[in-house]
Amino acid sequence: MNVIQSRFYAWIVVLVLIWGGSEANPVGPRRRHLDVHHKKPLQTFRPYNVAHRGSSGQIPEETTRAIEEGADFIEADIVASKDGYLICFHDVTLDATTDIANHTEFANRKRTYEVERVNMTGFFVVDFTLEELKSLRVKQRYDFRDQQFNWEYQIITFDEYILIALDANRVVGIYPEIKNPVFINEHVSHSYTWQTLKDNLLYLRNVEAFYSELHNMTV
Numbered sequence: 001m002n003v004i005q006s007r008f009y010a011w012i013v014v015l016v017l018i019w020g021g022s023e024a025n026p027v028g029p030r031r032r033h034l035d036v037h038h039k040k041p042l043q044t045f046r047p048y049n050v051a052h053r054g055s056s057g058q059i060p061e062e063t064t065r066a067i068e069e070g071a072d073f074i075e076a077d078i079v080a081s082k083d084g085y086l087i088c089f090h091d092v093t094l095d096a097t098t099d100i101a102n103h104t105e106f107a108n109r110k111r112t113y114e115v116e117r118v119n120m121t122g123f124f125v126v127d128f129t130l131e132e133l134k135s136l137r138v139k140q141r142y143d144f145r146d147q148q149f150n151w152e153y154q155i156i157t158f159d160e161y162i163l164i165a166l167d168a169n170r171v172v173g174i175y176p177e178i179k180n181p182v183f184i185n186e187h188v189s190h191s192y193t194w195q196t197l198k199d200n201l202l203y204l205r206n207v208e209a210f211y212s213e214l215h216n217m218t219v
């Protein structure tokens with residue numbers, strides 16, 4: 001496993017005014033205006049509380065309501081759809097945490113690909129458009145976790161994740177982790193991914209540096 005490449009972390013504290021929305025994104029956010037001046041600042045009197053994969057102990061991972069529970073940062077993993085949208089999802093395959101197996105219309109999409117020098121078989125996110133991914137429902141990864149919210153939530157996009165943080169009445173940080181960038185870049189058109197990212201939402205201060213760095217890692 002190439003641990004260095006798959007564990008690229010970036011921090012973006014959301015403090016800026018953002019305009020979002022694009023007709024190109026079928027499930028993208030509407031334009032909105034955020035008044036950051038009336039938000040409570042990030043607390044500094046104790047260590048930060050970072051919600052790993054959202055609120056994954058209670059509800060299926062990467063579908064977060066962690067802010068309501070007091071998280072200072074929400075962590076999420078980022079991969080890309082076939083049509084270049086960034087989504088919050090941990091695995092490159094959909095098998096472990098979605099109802100993909102119930103969708104007979106996708107039965108012929110099972111593939112075997114080499115992912116970081118290991119052959120893996122399953123339903124890969126890079127073979128599904130965002131609209132198709134949105135037709136799936138997610139479930140808990142582990143049996144010992146609360147199962148009552150299985151099948152209630154959809155996969156969320158990177159845009160939606162940022163908006164969850166922005167909609168809080170206090171400053172909440174996001175903590176995105178890029179998963180398997182080499183594999184994703186082999187299967188998803190770069191220009192489309194980077195372009196939609198820019199077009200859609202993100203004029204966050206660090207975003208250019210963040211993604212050009214990610215891009216360089218594909219060499």
Ligand SMILES: *[C@@H]1O[C@H](CO)[C@@H](O)[C@H](O)[C@H]1NC(C)=O
Nearest residue numbers: 098099101102103137150151
């Ligand atoms: C998918 O199929 C499994 C096994 O048959 C079933 O337990 C589950 O409820 C189904 N999920 C959905 C979302 O229909």
Ligand SMILES: *[C@@H]1O[C@H](CO)[C@@H](O)[C@H](O)[C@H]1NC(C)=O
Nearest residue numbers: 112113114116117118119120
């Ligand atoms: C993956 O499978 C292909 C086709 O069978 C094979 O050529 C390749 O060497 C395998 N890769 C690994 C890392 O096992």
